[in-house]
Amino acid sequence: MSLAQMLQQSGVIESMAGELGIDPQTAKIGAGALLPAIVAGMGRSATGGSSTPDPLGGLGGLAGAILGGGGGGMLDAVLGQSPTPTQQGNDILGTIFGSKDVSRGVAGEVAAMTGIDESVLKKMLPILAMAAAGYMAKNAQGSGGGAGGSAGGSAGGGALGGILGSIVTGMISR
Numbered sequence: 001m002s003l004a005q006m007l008q009q010s011g012v013i014e015s016m017a018g019e020l021g022i023d024p025q026t027a028k029i030g031a032g033a034l035l036p037a038i039v040a041g042m043g044r045s046a047t048g049g050s051s052t053p054d055p056l057g058g059l060g061g062l063a064g065a066i067l068g069g070g071g072g073g074m075l076d077a078v079l080g081q082s083p084t085p086t087q088q089g090n091d092i093l094g095t096i097f098g099s100k101d102v103s104r105g106v107a108g109e110v111a112a113m114t115g116i117d118e119s120v121l122k123k124m125l126p127i128l129a130m131a132a133a134g135y136m137a138k139n140a141q142g143s144g145g146g147a148g149g150s151a152g153g154s155a156g157g158g159a160l161g162g163i164l165g166s167i168v169t170g171m172i173s174r
Helices: 003-010 012-020 024-046 059-068 073-079 087-097 100-114 118-145 153-173
Strands: none
Touching: 003 012, 003 024, 003 118, 012 024, 012 073, 012 118, 024 087, 024 100, 024 118, 073 087, 073 118, 087 100, 087 118, 100 118
């Protein structure tokens, strides 16, 4: 199952649409256009595409942002009734894109492609990053990343790396 399908089936798209005051179809189109950039950024982080030395081959910063940001609880936060606390999503975007300018550029490009207002897409980015990261963390915990959300060290990074690899592969093979 692709990450986009998972988000649709889990209710993330509908929850995000309600929070942003847009219709679910617009949210689905926006998410579908933004997810490849998020996943590509995560892929670059996981393969050491960062200029910062990382003993986990690039995944350490991403794993830290995901696991330190609440792990699988981030997906629950997106699906919750109250507004999503997007700081965790912004931290993930900072880790995978490096700067707010890149996030703004992604939103601008997707706005030009889809016709969706750029300000809506900028709000959508951290929510999608949290949903994707939360999904990965939940799956990493389920695949031996640690009990009770305490995936640590290389075990957590390895599990997250495996989940990320399958998501990146799924996105490429669509």
